[in-house]
Amino acid sequence: MKVSEILKVIDVDVHNELKKPQDLVPYLPEPWKTRVAASGIGMMGSGYWSPVGGMRKDTKPPGGGVEGSDPDYMLEQLLEEYNMEYVVLTGILYNISATHDPDFTAAIASAYNDYLIAEWLPRSDKFKGAMVVSTGDPLLAAREIDRIAGHPDIIEVIISSATREPLGHRMYHPIYEAAERHGLPIAVHPGTEGTGGTGAPTSAGYPTRYIEWHTNLSQMFMAQLTSVVCEGVFVKFPNLKLVLLEGGIAWLPHLMWRLDKNYKALRAQVPWLTRLPSEYIRDHCFLSTQPIEEPDNPKDLIRLFDMMDAENILMFSSDYPHWDFDAPDAILKRLSLEARKKIFYENAKKLYKL
């Protein structure tokens, strides 16, 4: 006998589903109408939504598919257009480090690395690959580096800048040990700040909008670099190189000065450092150029570059196909030809042994 034959029933929790988030569009005022129509209710995992989208609009492959997902179109639109010698394919899957399950993310990393080797690297000698690992389980990450690093076109290990613990912590050292042993630099890339198992995207908590979230990304790099240097990663792994991708540049003199000053007073806490923190940074770190800062007075950037020995520490990056792409023709025009040669080509050629 059914309960309803003898009892009246009220169910107090029944979920009516949206067919799609856009069902709400007719009921929304602007500017929310446009946002939800374009991107639904969430976006970018982080919930921080860019009003200009995440992609350069003209990078959509003519044959369809996601921007940046067609090797041939990338070869034409980026490498041929700007006559590039090599490009480092950094993918987007460094974001797996923000996900909670370390076994799942280790599996995704392996799948991506095999896909990269099978479907991208053979397409052009100009393609060089950054293999991805998840920082969720550093021992599994080290095992993956051992599995993949021998491939001649894999020239870097990429991880997310967003972490729950700063990257200098010793739990991450197996990753650095494996990378150093195979002669691969570690690249760190933003984008997952505030998602998954990471903390708030700023030390002050969660900002409201993408413009703030994006502006704040540089702070993650300051915190990570401070941690890596102070924890003695470059003392323990003297041949390790660190590439800070897309984290901004102009903050570096400030950080080096502040850290060096503190070192002079507080070096008892980091007795393994036998030189100024800035010296380890100069010897072990590279920063990518995009998104390049654009002061009102362009000479200010040049003055700042002088303070950080920029011609030996910067490497060009475009961030193709993302919205804030920098073309090599558009940036650093005021630098000397000699400095531009290093930043556009020689620093990367030497670092990646190309």
Added chain:
Amino acid sequence: MKVSEILKVIDVDVHNELKKPQDLVPYLPEPWKTRVAASGIGMMGSGYWSPVGGMRKDTKPPGGGVEGSDPDYMLEQLLEEYNMEYVVLTGILYNISATHDPDFTAAIASAYNDYLIAEWLPRSDKFKGAMVVSTGDPLLAAREIDRIAGHPDIIEVIISSATREPLGHRMYHPIYEAAERHGLPIAVHPGTEGTGGTGAPTSAGYPTRYIEWHTNLSQMFMAQLTSVVCEGVFVKFPNLKLVLLEGGIAWLPHLMWRLDKNYKALRAQVPWLTRLPSEYIRDHCFLSTQPIEEPDNPKDLIRLFDMMDAENILMFSSDYPHWDFDAPDAILKRLSLEARKKIFYENAKKLYKL
């Protein structure tokens, strides 16, 4: 009848107490022995311990008591020694904002403000006071501003830079509304990052040591300033001034450039801003000088100051009696006399209407 008369008893949770943390000293190796002997197991609430202590060793009052707690000795050792016209007493209790109970911290704020007015401000015309409020309950904070702001020697409201939500969030606006109404600047001061109810002291999580924690403090100011500007605090409160105390200086050009660049692309998110973010910063913000950055090449700091119009945005601070005290005779020697006049005196005189 007692249970023990019929049952044998094992108690599996009995706490043997240390008489004092120093009981462990004989059992510790160096460097931990020295640390625990000096400071016990915790320190500074944050757990980040400074190997040089928190205080300038010679600031201990001859009559006893905590460094900086004797008005007469401060008058002699600081104001007379350096012939200062005025000093702003900032106290240490901005840290109450990190405590969880908003009623308790509102009571502590009121008690401190009454103590400041009763026991410090009458001691010298040169003493000016920063009243403290807890950001834990912004409406109670606004009420406290209304209660205290009329005192002629209260010239500022001070809060902690460490928050769980960025300071631009609208929950804090009652504090700004009250401060603006009374013509008092809001000062923000570091020190409680990572304590109480605040988040991790960096976006990357918890660094290990004081040297990292202290270096990272500047990032909190970048995040807070980005939030305050983007949330339109200076549009809503056009006469409000913000004083960033002890958060570093040399990061400001970077932040203004990055924020202005993002504004140009993403201004749809912040339509209330009708000018570049950097213009709001220049019009509404002041930074204190200590701890001043010290690049290897002192000219680099002057070049950086030029990029941020430093002579109109900086105000001198010593941080007396803390360990990293800057004497007015020791800093900014390479600036023009005109710029030093503004930074040492005129900017503060104008801001605080002295």
